[in-house]
Amino acid sequence: MTYLIADDDPIYLAVTMQQLALIPNLTCVAQCGNAVDARALLQTALPDILILDIEMPDLTGIQLAKSLPKLPMVIFISSHPNYAADAFDIDAIDYLVKPVPIERLLRAIDKARNLYEMKQQIAQVEAFKNEGADSFFIKDKNAYVRINYSEVCYIESLGDFISIYLLNGDKKIALVNLKNVEQQLPANIFIRISRSHIVHKDKISALDHTHVQLNKIKLGIGKTYQETVLQTIMGNQTIKRHL
Template identity: 35%
Template structure:
């Protein structure tokens, strides 16, 4: 199955670059390009699209507002020259956020995420099994690759939501299970974990540093979403 893809950007040169990059992937089918978000909205009413490369700052309607207007938006990779919109991109559960000019190696990383997501969707994964439906303190079982895998709660560094899946980062490995991050948020001990974003939940004792917009664990910065900033400030004493 090919990934039906749309490019939305008001800069012809940016469209040309993304088209060129896409042409290297036989799994991707470019169904069209739009030079504004309103045109893209109209096209999305009539055509099925799996992935959008979406500029943010465009005349008439911002790319972020386009995503908010869609009931079931496709997967989105934001492409923009403005880093200031990064938090909006993460809040909208974008697959990735690429800053222009986009180098090919960075584009490859974004596509790697896309392919992982589509592989997960195509897999027939059984319903995940938790230890029970009450708070867990020491460990839980998640169904991963058709096996029940025991995960020590103290080994978890952070969890990232991938739509209907969750990616769990441990010190020495990464696990992916078909599970909602909200379910684990209810099960895991509140004194050990904190939700910092609609897509991220982290272990409190694994935080290496933080500021008002991000938390760092294992050298990786994870964004703090607007709706979670007050709770993070309260629990981590983050300054304004």
């Protein structure tokens, strides 16, 4: 795997690179003292991992990650734990707090390596196949498994993966992101309600401006999706008090 590291603290940058140099099969393609230089390098090269300090002048590590059209795996490093929620909101692999023990850094790289190897083994185009009018297939080990639309309750994003929750309580995992799933599933059956969830329209038992209810399951509706969800699900079907 390859990585780019950016940190405005030259001493900590050197220490982290010394630690990373101990990890086999890991190559540094660039080291930067700020996020602006890192972004310029990323216009022509895309490493497998970005290792980013968060608090850097002019452009923070989180702002850098959000500005990229194509985001590699990201590991954030910060002196403060209070940025963790923002970091994981963009599907960071890990969030490390300085000073980072070598064993903690090794665990973070292992997470990235596991995901990297899985991506190499399973092409994304094979992970999800939209076949027929009432079902789709996902790659499960060495076979394709059919899932009927009617069996799906909702789908949840796990970054580059999705979890498909079925009505019988089972859960299936596929190597495909939620955006690609949304493009391949029929819009007359499924609707995206947030950055994290797609639901089967007919499984919605109740809803308001902020949540949908799938029997006992309650999922939040993203602010940018609220108007579309309410209009699409209810439309003109609401019984009015007065005509």
